[in-house]
Amino acid sequence: MISNQSPFVQDTTSVSYIMFLVLVALIPGILVHCFLFGYGILFNIITATITVLIAEYLILKARNYPVKPFLTDYSAIVTAWLLAVSIPSIAPWWIIVVGSLFSIIFAKHFYGGLGSNLFNPAMVGYAILLISFPAIMTKWPSAYASVSFGEELKLFFFGISNYDAIASATPLDYLKTELLLNKNIDQVLAEPIIKANPLIWVGIAYLLGGIFLIYKKIITWHLPLTYLLTLFLVASLFSLANPNNFAPFYYHLLNGGTFLAAFFIITDPVSGPTTPKGKIFFAFMVAMLVYLIRIFGGYPEGIAFAVIFMNICVPLIDKLSQPKVFGHD
């Protein structure tokens, strides 16, 4: 293509490069998870990647779109990885396949493909799995059960009937259930399943990946910082008011997918707001909803529902948060 209109020079950052850096930033978290909880997460990632690539290829062909530019933009792979790291690493293969297909076909291409999807595709896939298969989706591997590589493969391909040997609830889930049994916070937090849970290291690895993305100017500070600050403030407020029933702020920041959500999930540009003020409002609302769902809702973690709900509001948020144009009053 010969362009005869200015500008004639261009920055080299492409969509592929942006998506590639997001994948790179996810790697530390994935490796730490792998180190602590076994190879299951890698099976998830590989399966999800293959599934989305095949699904994307077929649907691009069906829609008569050029395959190469869209398949090499890595956006589908980012969706795949985000979904894969959100699904328990001891889940059987078909869970990942079903989730990935929903993400790509329903959440992405039925809405028009890259750039047109109203909802965060990974979160749509996740939400559908959570509603349809709650038992599988809430069983995470216990950090203490040592599972051999062979056993992991078996789990992956055939699933298991007896989860208790190797799986356990996540800290968020556990706390929620225990609080229903009229225990108080201090007692529950002192129990090993929460106190010694190494999941926080995964979170910190995602935090580092996120800082890398801000440093590389792939994302701005608005979304993650507002999200973490809001969660911090609202959790502090509740736990100050009633320390016996509400967990302290660090528990909320370090558990669940808080850092993954802050830097990788709510920062999806396509389904999120574009203005600085809009981003702040969006992240604030997602954090509030996440907290409310964690405490009062039926699910231990609420990020998927919070994000999907706020995605609906994005056009309105954008419209109402337009920044002032240079020289306008």
Place this chain on the structure above:
Amino acid sequence: MKLFENIFKFNGGIQAETHKAISTAETIKKFGIPKKIILPLRQHIGRLAKINVNIGDYVLKGQLIANADGNVSAAIHAPTSGYIESIEKLPIPHPSGLPDFCVVIITDGKDTWVDKKPIDWKKIGYQKTVELLISSGIVGLGGATFPSHLKLTKKDHGAKLTTLIINAAECEPYITCDDMLMRERIDELIKGINLLHDFLEFEESIISIEDNKLDAIEKIKKAIINEKNISLKIVPTIYPSGDAKRLIYLTKGIKIPKNTRSSELGIQMFNVATIVAIYRFLEFGEPSLSRIITITGNIKKPRNYEVLFGTPLEEIITDAGGQKINNQTFIMGGPMMGFALPSIQVPVTKAMNCIISAETEMLKNDAPVLPCIRCARCAEACPVELQPQELYWFSKSKQLDKVEEYNLFDCIECGCCSYVCPSNIPLVQYYRFAKSEIIEERQHQEEANIARERNEFRLSRLEREKIERAERNAQRRAQTSSDEKSKLVEEKRKAIQEAMARVNKEGDNSL
């Protein structure tokens, strides 16, 4: 000097590779007199200049050959002595690629000046001097070519002009003509600033320059040591710092409101080359005959040339050794806002600040255009703080009222959004398209309004005529007095009776 100078950084902008060093190694070369001069009659914003010479006339260097036609127009002078060969439509360097009226002069090589006289503005007074400046042909030489005499006011809307900002930013990559002018002719610039400062009674004069022109900055610093009226403001190298509103903000921290001229707030801005041109006109009586042009990019001997207006561009390219790799594409202006020349068989004009022989990567854009992923990098880069992704969306879907509501007409087409777009979307082209659509629609609306008004006028005229006719008839009837009427009736009756009598008589005869 203050240690911490206040810089009012505008939103966004980009830091592209400047490529300035390509053309600054050599000094400015004075290009000789070409055999043929092709002088377009519109080298400025506004109306075509009115020609006042004939084919075959002998003209002297500096002779006025076309007058400014009205206020928004600029005069044209013969750049050297010679005979007028023809006046015809020829290709000119314009994005449209359409030919325009040009005066062709066959030069005689003698370069004989008209009787030029310095202008003592103190003696003849402000009003007379501005009138003379209308015939100077001086336009903004930064590339906008706005007739300069329109900016030489002391007051605008009652506001007294207080601050003169000299635009030395030269923020577009590749262009170095102002930089080289400051390096080599700083004296003329300083004299020009002082002259303008006194002429328009400014309170302060500030040279604003990007921090990448170290040599020029040194020269300015030395030259203004003893100048109490002139100060230097070094601004960061961020495109588009040279845009007037952006540079005023960088320099003074004032955001010029929409639909307001900076002069209404007491600030006037001139480009360095324009100031030197005004200086040379008042000091030596020399009108605008030449300018400095950067010839750069994919060229064998890149440098700056001082060239007479009307010189065929091809001759300068030949002098610069031609292209390194032959691809025949040349860009006029900078790579951010310039345009591709349809050919180099065009003359040099007042607007031509830079010619870039296009580098291969400027022409071949292999990356596919992907959908917008709403990453808002364009919004982060927009110096006007627009939301280019929204403008793109509305332009693409032709929602013209929406695109206006999102302030499309504030867009200065600087190209920062297109530059950063990771999806490779030619955003500025969409905005140009939307703007032209809206303007066209407005014209249609205007035409429709005129047609409707005409039709309404016609209908009311017909109605009025009908009423008038009826009134006239009624009046005539009323005027025909009653006795006249009865007389008429009497006559008719008489005629009937006579006829009857005749008939009866004839009847009798036949019997």
